[in-house]
Amino acid sequence: MASEEANVVAKHPIEHLIDQSKYSKRVLMKTILGRSDRxxxxxxxxxxxxxxxxxxxxxxxxxxxxATGRSTVTMAEDVTCWEIIESRIPHFLRSIVRVFIGDRGRPHGKPTDINIPAKNLPTVAYLLLNDGSCISSLQVVVHSSEAPISKISPIGTCILAEGVLKRPSVAGKQVIELEVEKILHVGTVDLAKYPLAKRRLPLEILRSYPHLRPRTTAVASVTRIRNALTHGTHTFFQNNGFLHVHMPVITSTDLTDRSDTFQATTLFNKAEKIEDSNVMNDHGAINIEVVRAAIKEKSNRVQELQRSNSDKEALLAALWDLQKTNELALQMEAREKSSPRTSFQVGKVDFSEDFFSRQVYLTASSQLHLECYACALGSVYTFGLTFRAEKSHSSKHLAESWMVEIDMVFADLEDLMNCAEDYLKFLCQQILENCSDDLQLDSKRIDKASIDCLGSITSSSFERITYTKAVELLNEVTDKEFQTKAKWGINLAEEHERYLADESYKKPVIIYDHPKEVRPFYARLNDDGTTVATMDIVVPKVGTLIRGSQREERLDVISRRIVECGLKQDQYEWYLDLRRHGSAGNSGFSFGFDHMVMFTAGLHDIRDAIPFPRTSGQLIC
Structure with a gap:
């Protein structure tokens, strides 16, 4: 067999003038279809x-x-009678037929040669194959002599094939096709269970199949856009002298309201082990719940014997057994009441017994940790996961999201705004240049204005207004009624920010100098004593994409701010050390990467922007 395959390769060598995938020896379809001549x-x-x-x-x-007018078909090796019948049945009826017929009609044992009129069978399959490397699909022509048509034609079937590129034999949209000469692999599909057999399923339906939805054209397109944004992020910061640093996911620093954080603990595991060790009591009996179940069973036995009144000795034995079991239950209940309860039972947790001997969380932000490396290496950035346990079903909220965060030393708020604006413009330009086909698809199926929005960001200068001016503008609005009145001293709601970007300026807006009460303790206090050096970048249609601030470098001021915010200073002693030992004025921001994907692809729900969305009550795989 090996020598035979070697002869085939020798007679028909694979063309090496086309770039192959380095590790699989196949040719990516974008290499073929992405050429100017297609x-x-x-x-x-x-x-x-x-x-x-x-x-x-x-x-x-x-x-x-x-071949002749009649073809010889080898049963059980090539095409069986069942496959011949199956090939004549429309796809949507085959799974129904299988339910009633099953494997009947499928021959077993020694193959048999029969003659079948070739003209009565579908002898050619025209398949549109896509490998995910680009939006276009390649037409592949497979003759029944190479593979059973019924096995290779269902939507979702995986095929690896060798053949020759040629002009289409049938006029149509295709410019080129592959004439298959050898099928190397077929991954069949169970049509009765395959959820993507129907074309153009809505995105909200596809969310129920996160493990399969990347195979759809729309989700594959979003994924390629996400990849381009990732590449663009690293390119921008690497080209501008930033170092990429990995930040921890587990942290003892709680930067948010504790109700919105995920707690990391091993105490539940310990509690389970303690309970498992107490399964058997001193009498060798099982725990109290099992004893109570036994009492119920023994009572039913006693009642049954009493009704029959046939075996008094058995009844006496059952009554004695029931009495002893009741006594055992009373003893166990008394011991349970008198024994010390675990900290979980009384609602108090002793974190000194936990893995880290203290309370820890999944990080909601890496800004403080990132600053440590900025104070040693200069400009740094990180790209990682952040977690928020807010029980929200908003179309813009995720429990697990990707964040790009940066920190620059010797930089003030203006420097930070300039960097953030350049970064956003760079990403939009990269997408417009490298993902034109995917953007065209998304604009047709999802949002017609998505390409124009990206173009407007690259070509316009961002409007910069203070928080105070923003509140004044919103209070002057007469053509719209807001659900929440904009007043100085509160966080601007999404409807306020969206109005400024979508209606007032019709372009990205940078809002800066917010009240200190609504911003983190580490934001630098301005000379007015009421505002801090912070900034938000609000983009039309999506809202806030970037939040950042100039950091407070003065030890006395930041110590006072920690107290004002009701935080425990001992948690932040390591952070204060950065002010005690060679402090540097620095600034940084956080960038919602998933929100950027949502904006770029014109999506309406952030769950469609991330491969495996995690939201309250929803985790499929």
Whole structure:
């Protein structure tokens, strides 16, 4: 067999003039279809491609070269009678037929040769294959002599095939197609259970299948856009002298309201082990719940014997057994009441017994930790997960989200705003240049204005207004009634920010110098004593994408702010050390990466912007 395959390769060597995937020896479809001539210049080249069937058609087609009007079919090795019948049944009826017929009609044992009129069978399958490397699909022509048509044509089937590129034999939208000469792999699909067999499922339905939805054109397109944004992020910061630093996910610093944080603990595991160790009591009996269940069972036995009145000795024995079991239950209940209860039972947790011997959380922000490295290395950035336990079903909230955070030393608020504006413009330009096909698809199916929005960001200068001016502008609005009145001293609501970006200025707006009461303790206090050096960048249609601040470098001021905010200073002694030992004026921001994907792709729900969304009460895989 090995020598035979070697001869095939020797006679028909794979074309090496086309760039192959380095580790799989196949050719990515974007290498073919992404050319300016859409692959026409590659006609006659032999390649291996792999992908998933997006669409298929079956036709009688031309009889494969060398075949006669009648073809010999080998049962149980090539095409069985059942497969012949199956190939004549429309796709949507095959799963129903299988339910009633099952494997009947499928031959077992020694193969048998039969003659079948080739003209009565679908001899050619025209498959549109996509491998995820680009939005376009490649037409692949497979003759029944290479594989059973019924096995390769269902939507979702995975195929690895070798063949020659040629001009389409049938006129249509395709510029080039692959004439398959050898099928190397087929991953079949169970049509009765495959949820993506229907075309154009809404995004909200696809959320129920996060493990399969990347195979859809829309979600694959969003994923490529997300990849381009990731690449653009690293490119921008690396080109501007930033160092990438990994930050911890577990932290003892709680920067948010504790009701909105995920707690990390091993105490529940310990409690389970304690309970498991107390399963058997001193009498060798099982725990109290099991004893109570036994009492119920023994009582039923006693009642049954009393009704029959046939075996008095058995009744006496059952009564004695029931009495002893009741006594055991009373003893266990008394011991349970008198024994010390665990800290979980009384609602108090002794964190000194926990893994870290203290209370710790999943991080909601890496800003404080990042500052440690900025004070040693200069400009740094991190790209990682953050967690918020807010029980919200908002279309813009995730429990687990990706955040880009930066910190720059010797930089003030104006420097920070300039960096943030340049970063956003760079990302939008990168997407427009490198994801045009995906943007075109998203603009057709999701949001027609998405491309124009990206273009407007790259071409316009961001409006910069103080928080005080923003409140004044909102209070002057007469053509719209807000659900929450904008007044000085409160956080601006999303409806306020969106109005400023979408209606007032119709472009991104940077709002800066917020009241100190609504911003973190580490934001630098301004000379007026009431505002801090903070900034938010609000983008049309999405809202706030970036929040940042100039950090407070004065030890006495930040110590006072910690007290004002009701925080425990001992938790922040390590952070205060940065002020005690060679402090540097620095600034940083946090960038909601998933929100940027949502904005770029024109999505309406952030759950469609992330591969595996985690929200309150929803975690499928």
């Amino acid at each position: 692959g026409l210049g590659l006609v006659g080249k032999r390649i291996i491609i792999g992908g998933w069937v997006k669409l298929s058609k079956e036709r009688g087609g031309n009889i494969p070269p060398g």
